[in-house]
Amino acid sequence: MYPYEANKAKLLDVTGRKLTSGLFEELADPTSGYTPLFKLSDWRKVYVHIADPTDYEAAKTLIGSWEHWEALAANPRFKEHLESWRKEVAVKLRSQAIAHLRSQAATDKGTAAARWLAEQGLDARKTTRKREDKDPDQSRVNDDAKRLGLLKVVGGNKG
Numbered sequence: 001m002y003p004y005e006a007n008k009a010k011l012l013d014v015t016g017r018k019l020t021s022g023l024f025e026e027l028a029d030p031t032s033g034y035t036p037l038f039k040l041s042d043w044r045k046v047y048v049h050i051a052d053p054t055d056y057e058a059a060k061t062l063i064g065s066w067e068h069w070e071a072l073a074a075n076p077r078f079k080e081h082l083e084s085w086r087k088e089v090a091v092k093l094r095s096q097a098i099a100h101l102r103s104q105a106a107t108d109k110g111t112a113a114a115r116w117l118a119e120q121g122l123d124a125r126k127t128t129r130k131r132e133d134k135d136p137d138q139s140r141v142n143d144d145a146k147r148l149g150l151l152k153v154v155g156g157n158k159g
Helices: 004-011 040-050 056-062 066-074 076-105 111-120 138-147
Strands: none
Touching (some): 040 076
16 A cells, blocks of 8 residues: 555645646656656556456555545546556456356356356457347357357247
């Protein structure tokens, strides 16, 4: 956790406002007279490693203050980077969840996980939006079930 109170003087400007883009080498105005304390690349590594979609743990670890984090998140120059990090965290968490489902699907009690994997096909583009068709494509389900080593799905043809 970053020692916010101990470093508060370095994190505020002369009027007591929270520094935002001035905290980073890549974003700081060289004529401002402030020495940047951080690198965005270092923060990205920590942010993605923490992988907290609420930002709270990252805020406490990286800056030590939720209020200062909110000021950073509102800064357009920083926000651009933060949005990219948030997308990466979402993909990381999704990947971990699918890996967990895959291992769960291999167990005797993994029917629900196996079914979800078979129906979704592990395609991130398809699983992030609602299915327009209520009946899944039976051949795709059969292929996925076969790939996962499950029994072949029978039926499903209507009409």
